[in-house]
Amino acid sequence: MPELPEVETVARSIAGIVGRRIVSAEFTCLRILRGKPDRMSADLAGRRIRGIRRRGKFIVIDLDKGHCFVVHLGMTGKLLLGGTRSRHTHAIVNLDRGVLLFEDQRQFGRLEVSQGLPARVEKLGPEPLEVTIAEFAARLKRRSARIKAILLDQHFVRGMGNIYADEALFRAGIHPLAIGARLRPERVKRLHRAMVEVLTQAIEKGGSSISDYVDAEGRRGFFQFEHRVYQRTGDPCVTCGSPIRRILVAQRGTHFCPKCQRR
DNA sequence: ATCGGTACCTGCACGC
């Protein structure tokens, strides 16, 4: 499910747990854990929640003494405040008031307890909503891959995913197979602007609910109604009417208008 | 360091 706008929406939806204390935590699926379940439970029990932040697609729950509870939602992960347990409920975090559940049908999500930020999470690229056009252009100049693959690389910018890469490229009029370093400065500028616009608008709409994405209160997003190319294969381009095409780039379904998006 | 390909999971839609 979750790219930057969805993760941001989920992070905001659990902001209310800041200040609460973790009473206990139970983990029932080894695959999604970075660390041993009993050790993680012991590290979490009794800790006060000091803050919630998002770093790329990671949700960082800051605890006492620099400890972090780091959550990645993978493709189908959900953080939920209360609600009924299901066969995909893999973690139950009991708070002094309420409970935080982690569900994940496909088990691509990951949970981790660390002292400070894990190195893997620390060394990601800049936030796409903060990176300046100058830095964006400089970083792009060093990349020889296709622009779609570059946007998906979390070391280039952190938080873009398959939906918003396709949507940003469409809005910028750039073909997904264009080589990053070869983009003219004017097109780089358009891409930077399109990326910021599409992510900002998507956050305002609470993200995209493609199948079952919801925030921690169970609310769906509405940005799926604003998609112009993503999963619109064969449908007419909203600008020129040409059928939207789907190709594979970096093994990911990639949607674009062959007339509006040029290499 | 970067690039492109593969593996990891479950569930759904589709054609036969």
Place this chain on the structure above:
DNA sequence: TGCGTGCAGGTACCGA
């Protein structure tokens, strides 16, 4: 109805 195939918001890891 059942079965095989392809597809799905993700990252990690491999060899080149």
